Amino acid sequence: MTNKQKQDFIYWFELKRLSTSTIAKYSNQAHNRIFKELKISFYELKVLTDLQDLLIKVKRLEKQMPNDPKRMYSSAVSNYIKYKIHSETPDNHHQDLDYLIDVEETLARTTSLPTHIVTPRDSTGLISGTTNQFSRNKRVGAHAIQLANYTCQIDSNHRLFISRKTKKNYVEAHHLIPIAYQAMFEHSIDTIENIVSLCSSCHRMVHFGLDTSRIELLEQLYNRFKNQLRLVGTPIKFKDLLELYGIDQTLY
Template sequence: MPTNQYRWQAPGNAKVFDAPLGQGSYMNTRSIHVLKYIQEKKKVSQSMFEREIKAYLQDSTEYEKNKSTPAHFFRPLLFLGFIKISSSKLIELTLEGDKFLHFYELGEYVKCKKYVLNQLDNTKYPNLGTQKIKLQLFPFRILFKLLLLEKERGLSKEFLIKQLVYLREYDDLALYLKEKSLEKIQKELPYDKFYTWVINSLVDIGILKKEKNYFVAEDIYEEVEVLYKNLSLESFFFNDDTLLCQLDDNTAHERYKRDARLILQAKSRDGYSCKVDKNHETFVSKGYNYVEGHHVIPMFQQKNYRFDLDDVENIVSLCPTCHREIHSADDKTEILSKVYRVNSAFMIANSVTLDELHKMYNCS
């Protein structure tokens, strides 16, 4: 039977993690060593990955040979956003995947759990881990928002299998808020793989808890509230994949308060000139050359850092063209390198490398 292209599809054919982080369970061990393999290679072609990964796991772990398709070894991690794959089929760790593995090897599993939560927040359909799906939404933003709204009664297994996985647009969510049910939306037969492989994996690592129904785990509830309490329901859906950077920026506006005075301070400090090139003159506005304030480390990254990103030292003045380039250019490498040099004191003080900055702006 062909895949329903408008259903929340699970990646691969197993859980990405199947026990609390730090425990040497089968899937935990497999996923961690897949990340280690990719980290050692730095970049590896998909074809080489598929040729080598089973032998690598046999040498590094107690992995037993089976008939699993090699691509299934990385798809769950791709879905989660700990790895990425380029149009030329090169696989590498994302910034978050690299940090997750770093803290995992240090035994800091609470930090690792929060990186999983934060990457779930980034996960969207369409997704390279589930290529056939044509939805345009953030499934886990919807899931966690509903869990907050249903704090007392939780979400049932039946709802997750028969209804949630067929939610596809804002009107469906509005219907749920009105009727506490998605019975009226178009759906096929119950689909249990998202529940079995994804929802239960979140229970295994302690992001969700299972009683009669499903709830957010107590020790991570505050983080979930920060991420979703103030988000508008419309922000869970989008119409154009090229707008995702802007959507992330809008989401950050809803989540984190910003001090507008800091933008004015940065412009004044920079002499109302573009920090990429002071010769970029625009037009006069309120008596000054018009420039725009830009947070170098984007505010949507705040969830991954303990220091405050809404800091005048994290803001640079850019002309409108450079500002659009840093958000929307296919290749942002050169402009990011220039901005990093301008802001190097703040970056170095907070241990943020140029390579990390480049990875933050990879919006695809």
């Protein structure tokens, strides 16, 4: 299993057109140093929460190193998490639809927004019975939409139709940092600070539009939310966000 995972990881890097030396640095050198220090091989970890725990330990290990490793070791684990997500995470279309329906049902039952909302910093857990699908709290999504006053945060003039459940402008909750990548973060990304309110058209464009259009929308949202993401312990660079959406960064 370990050898196959390693070879598949290397092949994933090759598809990304990384240099041979860079691939060796992450797949061999970093892995071997992590195993030496922590006695853990990331090639043997099958569950994303186990990889998440390893990433936290490796980041702490880097801080103790006398020489600056330039995040080589945590980057190796982060890249392995991305590889696992890209290669093993199933199509979540039905799960996404269920989440949107649950958020709508929650909004329909909610009469008022609490004056102060505290979302947990602890990472969200996996959906019961899965090894790579993180859960989402419908109440957090509903609160984010209420805070946005049921408007699209790309353009408040986007009013496609009135929801028959809420009797308000229909919008959808979208995780700016995709929830699939929760394992790359120590703190929860299922938070109000990471959830944007989008009309269904903008939501679909972010997922399925041309990369040039997606970059434009994501940059607008990123500039609006980046400071609050940093404040809740989930900072991310824009180029890294684009990578999570599978966008060709040469277009940016």
